[in-house]
Amino acid sequence: MAGHAHHDAHGHGAHGHGDAPAHGSRKDYVIGFLLSVLLTAIPFALVMTNAFADTRITAGIVMLCAVVQIVVHMIYFLHMNTKSESGWTLMALIFTVVLVGIVIAGSLWVMYHMNVNMMPQMSGDMGAM
Numbered sequence: 001m002a003g004h005a006h007h008d009a010h011g012h013g014a015h016g017h018g019d020a021p022a023h024g025s026r027k028d029y030v031i032g033f034l035l036s037v038l039l040t041a042i043p044f045a046l047v048m049t050n051a052f053a054d055t056r057i058t059a060g061i062v063m064l065c066a067v068v069q070i071v072v073h074m075i076y077f078l079h080m081n082t083k084s085e086s087g088w089t090l091m092a093l094i095f096t097v098v099l100v101g102i103v104i105a106g107s108l109w110v111m112y113h114m115n116v117n118m119m120p121q122m123s124g125d126m127g128a129m
Helices: 002-009 026-049 055-077 084-117
Strands: none
Touching: 026 055
């Protein structure tokens, strides 16, 4: 029992978290899980069934579901809000969003310019060879 007395002497015996942000309830985790499954199933179904003739519409819906799913994960699983940890969580989120935006924009820029600068496709005239 000496180990418990030492542990209690530092104020950790009650297993309280003090100023730590609250953990989610089972209901919150179930809601987050169901939303995540739904936000994964919708794009999967759209892609597998070719629901829209225009692939840009499908791509837009897939990206929208991805963004909503990121928000769902941050709220229901990471318990992020503006009040926790004196705003540092929000600052970390803003930094991450900016960093991810730079990476995505740079990747799209590189892919676009690589596609434009690649050798032109051969025409359908294969008999000339």
